Amino acid sequence: MFELDRSQIEIQKAARDFARGEFDKNLTLELEEKREYPEKIWKKAADLGFIGIQFSEQYLGGGLGVLEAGLIAEAFCCIDSTMGMALTLAGIGSEAVFRFADNGLKEKILPKICEGDIFSGIAFSETDHGIDLSSIHTSAVFTGDNIVINGEKTHVANRGTKGVYLVLCKTGLKDDTPKNSLSMVLVEGNKKGITITDSGKKLGANMMKSARLTFENVTVPATNLVGKDGKGFFQLEKFHDEIKILTASQALGTAQGALDRAVRYIKQREQFNRKLAQFQITKHKIAQMATKVELARLITYKAAFLFDKGKADTVLISMAKMTSARAAVEVADEAIQLFGGYGYMKESEVERFFRDAKIAELCFGNQAVQQDIIGEAMIGKIK
Amino acid sequence: MFELDRSQIEIQKAARDFARGEFDKNLTLELEEKREYPEKIWKKAADLGFIGIQFSEQYLGGGLGVLEAGLIAEAFCCIDSTMGMALTLAGIGSEAVFRFADNGLKEKILPKICEGDIFSGIAFSETDHGIDLSSIHTSAVFTGDNIVINGEKTHVANRGTKGVYLVLCKTGLKDDTPKNSLSMVLVEGNKKGITITDSGKKLGANMMKSARLTFENVTVPATNLVGKDGKGFFQLEKFHDEIKILTASQALGTAQGALDRAVRYIKQREQFNRKLAQFQITKHKIAQMATKVELARLITYKAAFLFDKGKADTVLISMAKMTSARAAVEVADEAIQLFGGYGYMKESEVERFFRDAKIAELCFGNQAVQQDIIGEAMIGKIK
């Protein structure tokens, strides 16, 4: 109870050692500025098995669980939130392939993801505000052995042509409800008819470019359907369970990383002839930050643990995502404040941890969305 | 990991069933008003083994841990916070006897506690503001086979003469630091020289009277020394570890009880032709309340779990006490608000849950004290 097993502790340590050895602040600042992906580190991480650890070994995954994937995300983000997010999200969307696709598609895609040969991205949203299932217009039409896709997607994490996109499409009729008319289709990035328009800089996570993708008669084999036709809504819910746990894990690491940096800084920084750490207010801030991190960790691990036991608890997952992301935002924000003027400088790193944390909070449903989910479930049926 | 074992689940259920069967809102309101202890329910609870479950079986305890004691406290407080606190604190102070006293004193006291024959109370503070170890003046002087006590204590939970008090005394010299000059002495309530002055009503927990106790040449046998002479400071720290976990457990139950009541109420209460539960703001409030309860539970259980494994973690315990008490205060406060005007009425119960929660938050160190502890430990040594 409440303790990781030995294998989990080893994975945690391995991920931390890898990140300490490979990540580099100056490289991060440079890649963030240029909005470039850490290709070399990604390959190394894949070689060491850090990508796709929750996929079966037959697809070259680690055969472990989301808890382990989360431990890696946490360790990476703790050492560097931006680098950590880039690596953790290298295969985003492939989780759905693993959970829902048939064996053929899995064999085609997952080993390449685990090896770091291709990336994967999700193409769900059609509005800048975020996902609104009732207004998914991108259509996928079955024509014999093929699927033809038309439409436009936004907020797509993009790294060009060498990868695949998980596209949420309308396969039902226009007036069908989202529950029975959406489907997921995997589309290779190099397909004819795809136009990629860069969305420009983002608040954070800038090693991953965001783009607007248009699909014009993009044709893929019918075997690229992920899961069942018309079941996209339910698959999306399950995918969100998994990705929200991973997001919570990233946020947890980001929070821990900001806390670690703050503790180091206040112990050496002097003001009024005393170390910052000696002021009662500083101690209280650290106490509050540490408590937030501890709580985020407990609920994130529990959510992952239950997921891996096959008892994924959507309410708990929403709580974990909300709690952990909020902890990351607040802890990083307080770290900036403790750093003072230096905290506002990119060099201090904590301002970047804040920006990355805010990404985690706004993606996959902001706080209000999580509270809608939790509140409705807690209240249950009303007579 | 994260799951109670079968025996723990059974204890939890038994405690809940007992409380549902025995507690009664009208009786509670009456006893609270009169400031009377629920004697009969206490006896029954003792008969069923709910008192002293963490003491060894040789002293008629349950031979289980603080986690189990916490589960009982939580279940009781969830059904009724005031009743729950009264029962949970029936033997407060006896934990120190169990942990530190020699066998003779344990055999003399603990079976009576577990059987519900006597109560126990703590007499630590000497100022209304709370405990200040540097100004403990109550003296205990060893005279051959006896100890003679003089001084005055405040904030003593008191139920008259039929019980024992754990008194924190100065046994060293006036100028000795608290670390090497304090001792714990057990004093029977019926000893000559004890004067009890009622402190009047309290904000909450009014089934337990509070009193000011003066000791004038109160003489007890030297064997009533609890633990070691001069080690009171360290024993107090360890006692605080245990009692803070139990306080966190009570608060957790109080929070859950307030949440349960709120959820029930909003599902039947109408406003503007809709159930309160149908308003988005209500859902969000419930979501926030439920998340606070979940986090409080996780950290409280973890603190208890580690304590029982012999790895008591003072930082985590402080976090648990702070988190859980805050959750109780905030959840009960929000419950009052959701109940509207009715929430301000004693009949609604939630206003009492709030008052009891605030007691838990202010006792054994308010938030600032917990943050001092956590912050200092997190920061560690400063070069």
Place this chain on the structure above:
Amino acid sequence: MKMDILKYTKEHNQFRERLSAFLAKEITPFVDQWEQDHIVPKSAWQKTGKAGFLCPSITPEYGGIGGDFLYSVIVAEEFSHTAHSGLAASLHSDVVVPYIDSFGSKEQKEKYLPGCVSGDIITAIAMTEPDAGSDVAGMKTTAVEQGDQVVINGSKTFISNGINCDLLLLAAIDPKVANRHQAVSLYLVEDKTPGFKRGRQLDKMGWNSQDTAELFFSDCRIPKTNRLGEPGSGFLQLMMKLQQERLVCAMGAVFAAERIMEFAVDYCKNTILKGKPLVRSQAVQFAIVEMTTEVKLGRTFMEKLCADHMEGENIIIETSMAKYWTTDMLNRIAERSMDLCGESALLESNIMARTKRDVRVMSIFAGTNEIMKGIAAKFMGM
């Protein structure tokens, strides 16, 4: 010289001094007893009225001094020093009686206002119902006009001054009118009218000296002349008076918060822990600064709204905001001050315990703070 938002004259200041002396002598010494009694004796109301401190806005024609709203501000501020809620002067003078003053007929005014001013008539306002809460449109109490009479049936709850009141301002609906907002009328119901029965006095978290009760109406007949204004104008009348009611709540909240801060600062300066006054702790200092800042923000905003209100401005959005924010602020401050007081705040002998219990109701009454936010949103066009 600092800029004064509220411009008090010499007359105002003299009124304040007289009131302050009166309260110190005639009210404050008895508060503990009233808290135990769960009611204030009617004689205390009468003393207050005879001394000239009830309904200062009423014109001399009906016994008042015809003062401006600053007199109401002064009454609320000075009463805050008595730290009790039983003798609810602001409720009577600034919330209930103004309905009679604004919408009453000459006969109604002549009959009731002098007593309201003298304290011989204690008023209460009966809006809230067991099943409706803050929802006026959900009101179920009916008033049916029959010949010269009005027959009232229904019940009201959480009525402040419910036991003491001699005159009740009652909102009820005409069941024949379909549009709920056009169905409401306000009526004046005198004590001892047959069919009007007081229920039990309610046990509350706080406000122990305040007699809050349930009221029942069973074929209660009052003369038709006791209707306030035209039939169906009740909703509009309420709307017109709610701005001042909310402002009165904000005033009460700010003044109570100021009293709390005085106590808390005093406590922290005079309580020694580990050999030092509590205020030497940085965390205590920050807490006090933060709380004081919030109180100052609240006071400045409230004063500004008082000034606008006196100019007759429509500030329904701002007063709704002020009601919710100041009462929430008060609750935060009452609780944080308890934290500063440590365990001593747990004893009822420490004023903080009573204060926290007392102030909790303010974010609920006069329309919950959630209702306030809804109103502000509506008038902001959302």
Place this chain on the structure above:
Amino acid sequence: MKMDILKYTKEHNQFRERLSAFLAKEITPFVDQWEQDHIVPKSAWQKTGKAGFLCPSITPEYGGIGGDFLYSVIVAEEFSHTAHSGLAASLHSDVVVPYIDSFGSKEQKEKYLPGCVSGDIITAIAMTEPDAGSDVAGMKTTAVEQGDQVVINGSKTFISNGINCDLLLLAAIDPKVANRHQAVSLYLVEDKTPGFKRGRQLDKMGWNSQDTAELFFSDCRIPKTNRLGEPGSGFLQLMMKLQQERLVCAMGAVFAAERIMEFAVDYCKNTILKGKPLVRSQAVQFAIVEMTTEVKLGRTFMEKLCADHMEGENIIIETSMAKYWTTDMLNRIAERSMDLCGESALLESNIMARTKRDVRVMSIFAGTNEIMKGIAAKFMGM
């Protein structure tokens, strides 16, 4: 008519209109470019000065219009519409230049003030040091007087306008004076003085159009006549000017928060989710009401302090409180508005992303908010 705390005259209003037109034409269209350039061209400063919008408080003798503090309020408010920080008019006009105006000799004023007004001289204030932050007493930069000269050694950091500045107001200590507070003097250091070197421009979270830099002094010699006032009077001079500096921060925070709310309300009214505008969500409504309430509280308090400040009142406690509370409020509002904007707030093409990055510094600069609370506590006698 609503009560106005700040009484603008026709002249003020005309000034505001001219400024607003100027900004729309000469500043706003270029902001995106300046954000990319990480600096504002000096020509923009000169345009602003020539148009009469820098240093309105300076007397006509030195080229200004001799306006009251309301002109500074107007400048701050109108500049908030440009949503950028590079052309830091308030910093120059209301924080730095007033030192020269208040404490400078006639010669210093004649030499520098006309250029400050015209925009030919851009100023900066150099207080913060790498190891001292907000702690004036921890300052290490030395100024040693030798004959007619002063020799300066040390370094400063986080200096706004650090690259653009033509004239630097520098705080330094005389190492021979034991009492640190009596050791501080302020000096005017001109650009291109030998021994004065600019370090790198600092990469920041936000304020991208603002040229923030490190400055280095290595045997930098300036004439003794460039000392402001008597030796050792620097600390006192700083104390005298900090009230206005903090008030300027509070003004900036309130105005920025108002701009955010305009954007957020607009966004929520015009963004459709699940077939309805976002403002139909109750949670969105409450969020907007709560944020608007906070902004209104902040504005009222800030206006009241401006009025008191113009009366020459000592409001050091209140301005410290206002600086911390309004900048914290601004940060809360900037972040909550992002929450309302959902994922679109993650794109830098949405103004909310830049705004949040920009405003974050306000609770840190001009004395961190923790310093503000410490000051308030001290002056409150704790």
